Amino acid sequence: MLPGPIIEQLIDIVGESRLLLGDDDLQRFGIDRTTLWKAAPCAVVLPGSTAEVQAIVRLANQCNLAIVPSGGRTGLSGGAVAKDGELVVALDRINQVIEFNPMDRSVTVGAGMITAKLQEFAEQQGLFYPVDFASSGSSQIGGNIATNAGGIKVIKYGMTRSWVAGLKVINGAGDILELNKGLAKNNTGYDLRHLFIGSEGTLGLICEATIQLARPPVEPCVMVLGVQDFAAIMDVLKCFSADLDLTAFEFFSQQALDKVTAHRGHAAPFETQTPFYALLEFEKTNDAVLDKAMALFEVCVDNGWVLDGVLSQSLTQAQNLWKLREDISETLWHWQPYKNDISVRISRMPDFIKEVDQLVARQYPDFEIVWYGHIGDGNLHLNILKPEALSVDQFHAKCVNVSSEIGQLLAKYEGSVSAEHGVGLLKKDYLHYSRSAVEMDLMRSIKRAFDPNHIMNPGKLFD
Numbered sequence: 001m002l003p004g005p006i007i008e009q010l011i012d013i014v015g016e017s018r019l020l021l022g023d024d025d026l027q028r029f030g031i032d033r034t035t036l037w038k039a040a041p042c043a044v045v046l047p048g049s050t051a052e053v054q055a056i057v058r059l060a061n062q063c064n065l066a067i068v069p070s071g072g073r074t075g076l077s078g079g080a081v082a083k084d085g086e087l088v089v090a091l092d093r094i095n096q097v098i099e100f101n102p103m104d105r106s107v108t109v110g111a112g113m114i115t116a117k118l119q120e121f122a123e124q125q126g127l128f129y130p131v132d133f134a135s136s137g138s139s140q141i142g143g144n145i146a147t148n149a150g151g152i153k154v155i156k157y158g159m160t161r162s163w164v165a166g167l168k169v170i171n172g173a174g175d176i177l178e179l180n181k182g183l184a185k186n187n188t189g190y191d192l193r194h195l196f197i198g199s200e201g202t203l204g205l206i207c208e209a210t211i212q213l214a215r216p217p218v219e220p221c222v223m224v225l226g227v228q229d230f231a232a233i234m235d236v237l238k239c240f241s242a243d244l245d246l247t248a249f250e251f252f253s254q255q256a257l258d259k260v261t262a263h264r265g266h267a268a269p270f271e272t273q274t275p276f277y278a279l280l281e282f283e284k285t286n287d288a289v290l291d292k293a294m295a296l297f298e299v300c301v302d303n304g305w306v307l308d309g310v311l312s313q314s315l316t317q318a319q320n321l322w323k324l325r326e327d328i329s330e331t332l333w334h335w336q337p338y339k340n341d342i343s344v345r346i347s348r349m350p351d352f353i354k355e356v357d358q359l360v361a362r363q364y365p366d367f368e369i370v371w372y373g374h375i376g377d378g379n380l381h382l383n384i385l386k387p388e389a390l391s392v393d394q395f396h397a398k399c400v401n402v403s404s405e406i407g408q409l410l411a412k413y414e415g416s417v418s419a420e421h422g423v424g425l426l427k428k429d430y431l432h433y434s435r436s437a438v439e440m441d442l443m444r445s446i447k448r449a450f451d452p453n454h455i456m457n458p459g460k461l462f463d
Ligand code: 2HG
Pocket: 076, 134, 151, 325, 326, 328, 329, 330, 339, 340, 373, 374, 381, 382, 383
């Protein structure tokens, strides 16, 4: 419970209707997509400006009140979970287009802007915001930046980081910082903007972002290929990426396809069933590209890597094929999966896959495992489905042991324990498999510099 004087001061800052204390609101704003923790914030505030955010952070410093920044809460690692009486600061109302600059091809928006709205805005200007993922309809740009979100087009366009030209933030000490100011070139020492990207709310709150926009892509073509085994996916990737400018290269297993077709009513791409499927996308810059894609398909068939395939003939068909991949995560929620979001360099993927496959087969003989991910980026989303007979806690306890083994394997392959979902609460115990002790110490020092009273999202990323 928040003491009365603090409630009064918060109301002074944001107005009475913007301070939420009801149980439904606390439950809704205190949790992300994870199901392992219970929401227990002390209150939720909805500031309407950067000045209000600053006043809240200053008050929190005076009262030693921990803050959890909140965006669309679509995160999968517990980064936006408020489970220990924290104050949730939700950026929902700071969601406007602040300035569009066609000459710079950039737009400054409030951090609470929904990702899909930014994509729509870019399109209306004849431009393109290329970071895209299944949760773009509810995730917010500030949260995307705080987690450096990736998604389905990283192979061509990079992660969120590549598109952030400037940030206005309030750090944990309550200072306002305007970082990089939209500049394309700015070699003036440490680029503090990049520290905030992927910082998961541990350094401060992102209030506004200047986003670089791209030229729009030409019509996308999508191919789904039925692949005979895991190793062949990498052969197919090598074959296609050598000759085509791919915008995506995703994969999923037959189990993933079975679940998506059964639960979403989508049609399978073709009749042949294969252990794995590759989904690749390229732009139809001219007809020769289609001939090239078909020729590469033949090469893959001749080599025995690919057993069947389909090439989209229209934009609608391309979008429908994408649904087979994009709807997997949402479909799997039914089984309360334990999620792994791991990556290694693409060149190491063939050996890594063999070892991780053996490891999970040995450790999870009775569990159903669904493989999918952005394999073109070296990123696997290994989802372990909870058997009905186990409680969430029992299931989690079993998964945690295996996570340490996966962590050791990742350390051996110099991979990442969190490729794109962030660390939050879920992965912090495994961070040391990807970051050295010196790096961890430096990260703690950086946090101290930005957040001296340790009020910003404590317990996330590291303790
Ligand atoms: C995806 O690629 C998302 O579909 C979610 O990053 C992955 O739910 C997951 O494991």
